[in-house]
Amino acid sequence: MTFAAQRLITAMIIVLAAMLTGCSAYKPAPRAFNEAALQPYRLDSGDRLRVNVFDQTGLTNTYTIDQAGYVAFPLVGQVAARGKTVAQLESGIAQKLRQGFLKNPDVTIEIDRYRPVFVMGEVGRPGQYSYVPGMTAQNAIAIAGGFTSRANQRDVDVTRKINANVLTGRIIISAPVIAGDTIYVRERFF
Structure with missing residues (x-):
């Protein structure tokens, strides 16, 4: 066998080993990964929300969750939204509005754009x-x-x-x- 043939065979073995190593090193998705698709939707940066505060036209508007995971809401300032469900954020905004701004706020949120x-x-x-x-x-x-x-x-x-x-x-x-x-x-x- 010539030197060139030996080098060609060695190169082919290295390429084949690299391909097999790449295939065997990959692990399937963990259980939490698949379960995340079945859980209630969690808000994060980039979601655009339609927030309606009943009988408060000045507060009802469309808001986007910023890169830090907050919604800048009138009167109350930054409200943490990242990782929360829509119901949790509704409750959080209503709670902040109760702290000296509105007596009994009725807040509803719809996701305008995911x-x-x-x-x-x-x-x-x-x-x-x-x-x-x-x-x-x-x-x-x-x-x-x-x-x-x-x-x-x-x-x-x-x-x-x-x-x-x-x-x-x-x-x-x-x-x-x-x-x-x-x-x-x-x-x-x-």
Whole structure:
């Protein structure tokens, strides 16, 4: 065997080992990752809220949760919103308004616009897209122009923020995604 042939075989073995190591090093999504999609929606930066304070037109408006996770609300100032459900934020705003501003405030909140999902990798148009409740990875990929001819169409990698922790897990394309998820479509090998 020539020296060039030995180098070629060695290079092929190294590439094959790297591919196998990459496959075996990946762990499936942790249990909390999948359970997060089944829990009540948690607010975070980028969500736009329609806040209605009954009989108070000056307070009723649309508010966006800022990068720090707060809503700047008239009279009461910054109200923590990150990680709370809509019902918890309604209660929090009402409680602050009761502290010297309104006797018995009736606060209701609707999500006007959810924070986006991000679709990357082997899709027609990678980018940022509007989230819709009930969205699956497959729906998000379809909105992003569908799979390319080189895409792995069985499962995708999703990066998700859960309780201030950023986790990445592999899910099937029919699995639900939540607002703020980053979906990565990998390239298939064969």
